[in-house]
Amino acid sequence: MTGSINTRYVAFLAATAALGGLLFGFDIAIITGAGPFITKQFSLDDIRLGWAFSSLLFGCVLGCFFAGRLADRYGRKRLLVSVAMLFAVTSVATALAPSFILFVTARFLGGLAVGGVSLLSPMYVAEVSPPSIRGRLGTLYQLSIVVGIIVSYGINFLLRNTGTNNWRWMFLTGVVPSAVFFLFVALAPESPRFLAMTGKQDKAFAVLERIGGADTARNQIAEIMATTHKDAKSWRGLLRPGVRRALWVGAALAILIQVSGINTIVDYAPAIFQSAGWKVEGALASTIVVGITEFVFTLVSLLVIDRYGRKPLYIVGSFGMALSLLALILIYLAFFSSCIGPVFWTLTPEIFPNDVRGMAMTVPVLVQWVANAIVVLFFPYAFHVIGKATTFGFLALMALTQGMVTWVYVPETKNKRLEEIEGHWSDPNRGVPAKTA
Numbered sequence: 001m002t003g004s005i006n007t008r009y010v011a012f013l014a015a016t017a018a019l020g021g022l023l024f025g026f027d028i029a030i031i032t033g034a035g036p037f038i039t040k041q042f043s044l045d046d047i048r049l050g051w052a053f054s055s056l057l058f059g060c061v062l063g064c065f066f067a068g069r070l071a072d073r074y075g076r077k078r079l080l081v082s083v084a085m086l087f088a089v090t091s092v093a094t095a096l097a098p099s100f101i102l103f104v105t106a107r108f109l110g111g112l113a114v115g116g117v118s119l120l121s122p123m124y125v126a127e128v129s130p131p132s133i134r135g136r137l138g139t140l141y142q143l144s145i146v147v148g149i150i151v152s153y154g155i156n157f158l159l160r161n162t163g164t165n166n167w168r169w170m171f172l173t174g175v176v177p178s179a180v181f182f183l184f185v186a187l188a189p190e191s192p193r194f195l196a197m198t199g200k201q202d203k204a205f206a207v208l209e210r211i212g213g214a215d216t217a218r219n220q221i222a223e224i225m226a227t228t229h230k231d232a233k234s235w236r237g238l239l240r241p242g243v244r245r246a247l248w249v250g251a252a253l254a255i256l257i258q259v260s261g262i263n264t265i266v267d268y269a270p271a272i273f274q275s276a277g278w279k280v281e282g283a284l285a286s287t288i289v290v291g292i293t294e295f296v297f298t299l300v301s302l303l304v305i306d307r308y309g310r311k312p313l314y315i316v317g318s319f320g321m322a323l324s325l326l327a328l329i330l331i332y333l334a335f336f337s338s339c340i341g342p343v344f345w346t347l348t349p350e351i352f353p354n355d356v357r358g359m360a361m362t363v364p365v366l367v368q369w370v371a372n373a374i375v376v377l378f379f380p381y382a383f384h385v386i387g388k389a390t391t392f393g394f395l396a397l398m399a400l401t402q403g404m405v406t407w408v409y410v411p412e413t414k415n416k417r418l419e420e421i422e423g424h425w426s427d428p429n430r431g432v433p434a435k436t437a
Contacts, residue, residue, distance in 0.1 A: 004213040005130050011137065013128045013211075016184040018140035020080060020121035021345075022177050023087045025148025027056060027114050028263065030174065031107075032287060033156020034167035041167065042100040046384060050377040055104040057373035059111020060118065061366055067116035068362030075198075076124045076191045079116060084182035086113040091174030119365045123357055126349035127193040130212055131417050135305035138346030143298045146337065148177065150291035157288060193354050193418075196224045223419040224354055238360055242425035246351045247363050249409050254368035256402035257344050260321060261395035262336050263372050264379045265290070265329060293330050297337035304338075309414035310347045311406060313339040318403030325396040340402075350413045353422045 031038075031053055039049055071079055090110035097103035122141050129137040155173050159166045192211075195204035201221055208217035238247060305313060317339020324331035352360035382391045411424050 004216060005133070006211055007133070010128060010130065010133075010211050013188055014125045014137035014140055016188045017076075017080065017121045017124035017128075018137075018144045019177075019181045019184055020083065020117035021141045021144030022148040022151075023084070023174070023181055024114050024117055024121075025145035025150075026152045026174055026177055027087070027110055027148075029149040029291075030152040030156065030170055031056070033153065033160065034170045037164075037167040038103070041164070042103070044100070046380040047377075048100070050380050051104055052100075052107070054373045054377040055107040056111040056114060057369055057376055059108035060115030060369040061111075061373065063112035063115025064119045064365040064369060065115075065362055066112075067119045068358045068360070068365070071120055071123065071194075071358035071361075072356070075194050076120055076127070077185060077188060078190075080120050080124070080185045081182060083113045083116045083120065084178050084185060086110075086116075087181070088175045088178035091171055091178065094174075095168040095170075095172035115365070115369055118369070119358075119361050122345045123349045123361055124191050126346070126418065127191040127354075127357075128207070128211065131415050133306060134350070135310070135346055135414060136302050138350075139298065139302040139305055139342040141345045142337075142342035143295070143302065145341070146291065146294040146298050150288065150295055151177070153287040153291045192220075193224055193357075196221050197355060201225075220417075223417065226419070238356060238363070240353075242422065243353060243356060243360060246353075246425045247360060250348055250351060250360075250364035251367045252405050253344060253348070253402070253410070254364035255371045256398055256405060257340060258368050258371035258375055259395070260318070260340075260399040260402050261325065261332075261375070261392075262341070263376055264395070265333065290330070290333060293333045294337040294341075297334045298342055300338040301342040305342060305346065306414060309412045310343045310350075311410050311412045314343050314347075314406040314410065315403050317343070318399050318406060322396040322399035322403070325392050325399060347410070347413060350416075350418060350421055351411070351425070353425075354418060 320335030
């Protein structure tokens with residue numbers, strides 16, 4: 001216990017939801033090692049290879065679109081359980097795909113699960129976490145993504161010499177993290193904020209009381225109910241003045257986090273190293289170093305996010321990424337992993353009101369998946385045809401833009417209740433640009 005907070009219980013809840021990031025990271029990175037082998041299996045050119053990588057991401061767009069609305073109607077837990085099952089099924093379907101069309105289809109359907117979890121997991125973590133430790137608990141989601149990436153890199157390396165069907169075994173191993181996630185989510189309660197907003201205040205009180213005590217639970221339920229609007233179940237709820245402002249900030253960050261290049265580094269790391277003269281085996285081994293770099297610096301974020309806040313880390317990370325894109329990949333990953341990745345998934349659910357959080361989260365999460373898909377689809381072409389210097393120069397420019405947008409428009413949310421953050425957007429005296437708290 002820390003003060004009146006039951007840290008062990010709330011850490012269990014946050015870590016359980018954050019396990020969704022394990023599936024996220026696994027699915028987006030497992031194709032990194034499989035890429036050279038499916039290229040040979042299906043005789044892929046640059047554009048078809050781009051489709052092999054980005055088909056999952058286009059599925060993510062549709063998955064997060066539906067997950068946002070369904071989360072506000074049916075709850076967070078029920079959808080997380082469904083997502084775990086869909087992960088398992090599509091892992092098997094991808095592994096067994098007899099043709100490129102069926103492979104892309106299976107990857108697209110897997111994207112429905114990835115898109116859903118990318119919205120649901122950070123939202124659940126934000127809704128169960130006390131303000132004083134919400135940053136650290138939010139970082140668990142990004143940490144889980146990185147663990148999924150490292151695990152997939154390790155699997156790719158270990159299975160590289162197991163025959164022509166090695167890539168099939170790579171995808172099939174996705175069943176294991178799916179089962180782990182399913183079991184843990186089944187043990188967790190529904191989000192207390194969803195319970196309160198759907199008339200189940202007694203159940204919400206029981207969860208909140210276990211997290212922070214009876215007095216805190218009563219105050220939180222009163223605040224939740226005070227911020228519930230009649231139009232909460234309608235898309236019109238996103239047009240409220242305060243929500244609109246939060247939406248465009250979230251959407252801008254969602255685009256910039258992708259066009260500044262992180263998933264081109266994660267997905268195409270072997271190809272980038274091969275272009276520098278590395279052999280396939282060495283390029284695959286190097287991806288493990290990439291994953292470890294991400295893991296170590298995500299831990300750095302966990303230690304500093306509640307001390308220095310979201311906004312300063314985002315600005316430092318953006319400028320650092322821009323500079324390092326002109327130099328070294330590992331430095332770039334260090335800035336992203338310690339600043340941008342964890343803060344984005346922590347900050348985004350924080351800035352939206354309780355009663356429309358599911359639908360509102362659809363906008364930045366959907367937008368980032370669209371941007372992600374487009375960038376990953378065209379990166380092989382840009383890298384080989386337009387040129388390495390121009391491609392990385394563009395990514396550096398986008399990282400600089402990301403830092404400037406954060407500096408000018410993003411509020412600080414450190415140590416603030418979700419209901420208090422909502423007041424930032426609705427207060428007419430708080431215009432943009434937003435000041436650092």
